[in-house]
Amino acid sequence: MSLHYPHPHPPEAGELVEVAPGVFWLRMPLPFQLDHINLWLLRDGPGWTLVDTGFPDDGVRAAWERILERLDGPVTRLIVTHFHPDHLGLATWLMERTGAPLSMTCGEFLTAHAVWNEVGGHGARFMVEQFRQHGLDADRLAKFATRGSGYRKAVPALPEHYHRLKAGDAPVIGGHRWRVLIGHGHAPEHMALYCPELGVLISGDMLLPRISTNISVFAATPEADALRWYLESLDDMAREIPETTLVLPSHGLPFVGVKPRVDALHAHHEDRLHALENSCERAPQSAAELLDVLFNRALDTHQTMFAMGEAIAHLNYLEQAGRLSRSTGTDGVIRYSRLRHPPAAH
Numbered sequence: 001m002s003l004h005y006p007h008p009h010p011p012e013a014g015e016l017v018e019v020a021p022g023v024f025w026l027r028m029p030l031p032f033q034l035d036h037i038n039l040w041l042l043r044d045g046p047g048w049t050l051v052d053t054g055f056p057d058d059g060v061r062a063a064w065e066r067i068l069e070r071l072d073g074p075v076t077r078l079i080v081t082h083f084h085p086d087h088l089g090l091a092t093w094l095m096e097r098t099g100a101p102l103s104m105t106c107g108e109f110l111t112a113h114a115v116w117n118e119v120g121g122h123g124a125r126f127m128v129e130q131f132r133q134h135g136l137d138a139d140r141l142a143k144f145a146t147r148g149s150g151y152r153k154a155v156p157a158l159p160e161h162y163h164r165l166k167a168g169d170a171p172v173i174g175g176h177r178w179r180v181l182i183g184h185g186h187a188p189e190h191m192a193l194y195c196p197e198l199g200v201l202i203s204g205d206m207l208l209p210r211i212s213t214n215i216s217v218f219a220a221t222p223e224a225d226a227l228r229w230y231l232e233s234l235d236d237m238a239r240e241i242p243e244t245t246l247v248l249p250s251h252g253l254p255f256v257g258v259k260p261r262v263d264a265l266h267a268h269h270e271d272r273l274h275a276l277e278n279s280c281e282r283a284p285q286s287a288a289e290l291l292d293v294l295f296n297r298a299l300d301t302h303q304t305m306f307a308m309g310e311a312i313a314h315l316n317y318l319e320q321a322g323r324l325s326r327s328t329g330t331d332g333v334i335r336y337s338r339l340r341h342p343p344a345a346h
Contacts (some may be wrong), residue, residue, distance in 0.1 A: 003209055003234060003257040006246065010253065014066050016041065019199045019254055022174045028054035030086055032302075034211075037086045038250050041067075042173045042203055047076035049098070051193070051202055053090035055227035056156055060090065065145045068098065076129060077173070079165075081204035083112035085154030087250070092157040103163040103171070103205040105182065107189025115151045116158050121220025124148040130219035131308050131345060135286025140275075147292065150302075158343045178202075181237065185215045185230025185313075194241060201241055202248045207261060209252040212268055216309025217316055227317040231266060238262040269314070273323070276314055277338050280324055284335035287311040303323065 003247045007025070011017045016024040022043035027036050040051040048071055068075070075098035080088050091102055098169075114122040128144050170177040178193040181184045183206040193202040205213045241247075241258045248254050255261070272294055279285055279293045291299065291307050294314065299307050315336050318324040324336040 003261060005209075005253045005255050005257045007254050010036070014063050016067070016070075019248065020198050021202055022176075023198065023248070025248070025254065026067065028060050030055050031057065034074065034251060036251065038248065038252075040248060041071075044076055045073075045174065049077040049079060050075055050094065051079045052081055052087045052204070053078070053094055056089040056093065056154065060292050061093065064094070064097075065092070074098065075100040078102050079191075079193070081192065081202070081250070082190040083108040083115065084187065084205070085151065087204070088112055088158075089155050089181060092159050092221075095159060101163055102159050102161075105166065105180075105189040105191050106164050108187060108191070109159075109162050109164075111188050112155065112158055115149065116155060118149065121246050122149075122218065126219035127305070130222065130312075131288070133328075133332060133334050134308065134312055135288035135335070136304075136308060137288065139306060140301070144305070147301060181240065183230070183237065185226045185228075186213045192237070194245075198303040199244060200246050200248060201237075201258070203237075203250070205250050206230075207237060207247060208249045209247070209255045209256070209261060211251065212265055214306045215313045215324070216306060217312040218309065222312075223316065224313075225316050225320050226313040227269060228320070228321055230268035231269065234262045234265060250324045273314055273318055276318060276336075277323055280336050280338045284327060284329075284337045286333050286335050287315055290315070 007019055010027050011285050013024055016026050024041040026039050028039060029035060030037055037054055039054055042049040078091060078094055078100045080091055095102055114120045123142060128141050132141055165180050167180055167182040169180040172309050176197050178195045181192040181194055183190045183192060186205050190204055190206055192204050192206055194324060215227050215230045217226050240261050243259055245258060246254055246256055247258060275293050276290055279290055287308060290311055294311055295307055319326045325339050326336055328334050
């Protein structure tokens with residue numbers, strides 16, 4: 001079964017498109033290769049709930065001003081799915097502009113503060129050391145050291161307080177219960193929102209229709225099996241969500257077809273895992289040496305950061321599944337080799 005796209009044309013800048021009763025789609029630009037983010041406005045009685053914020057630049061703020069002026073009631077709540085800048089970046093500004101309180105998960109709120117303040121294994125100096133251990137060359141390491149993490153630039157200010165949402169919570173928005181579903185791998189405690197009555201899933205970055213979301217291992221959790229966590233989260237979602245559900249992703253078009261998309265993502269990652277195994281057949285390889293296997297294109301500094309995190313995630317998966325072995329050389333670099341299983345005894 002292929003995916004079905006019931007709303008094939010994204011809204012123009014500043015336009016709201018109703019995709020389900022009381023659920024409106026708007027799109028904001030991003031200054032990256034991935035050039036947009038989808039945001040969602042939910043009718044909430046006489047007011048509105050906003051889901052995610054967009055990236056903090058003057059053009060996005062101006063677009064928000066135009067939208068807020070058009071709304072026929074106050075913004076009463078702001079929900080953020082996870083800590084990444086395109087989702088959380090304008091939270092403080094919107095809270096100040098509207099007076100609305102913020103709701104998010106504890107893991108995302110605290111991770112945002114750790115990354116912003118570069119503490120607890122988060123930040124450029126920790127990332128540089130992690131990438132050095134995984135074989136990245138000195139020139140690219142120097143660029144990361146000079147560049148820094150960039151999170152403070154992308155999130156100018158962080159909220160100091162929030163309302164915590166947890167797995168299984170079901171906040172009532174516009175008379176409908178929206179069940180909180182937690183996913184792992186892309187972010188520590190990523191929140192999706194599912195309304196069975198409306199048949200709608202706001203999936204955030206956990207389930208995208210055409211691209212695979214970034215799955216990275218960070219310096220604070222170097223042994224994390226983030227890819228397994230992500231795939232298990234997708235399987236949980238596929239079991240939970242009926243096939244007729246309208247999925248509202250943060251990037252790409254709204255779609256119907258949870259199970260075929262989850263199946264396609266499993267196949268994509270298994271293909272990448274096999275490619276890495278084969279590349280480690282003849283000689284031990286580091287994550288940096290395997291970037292071309294996973295991505296097969298030129299990567300700038302920003303893209304290399306995500307690519308290294310994703311390569312480590314795939315290699316951790318293979319090592320913990322018993323498909324690769326891991327060793328550290330005299331140069332301090334971690335490398336992986338394909339395991340040769342003995343033939344089964346007759």
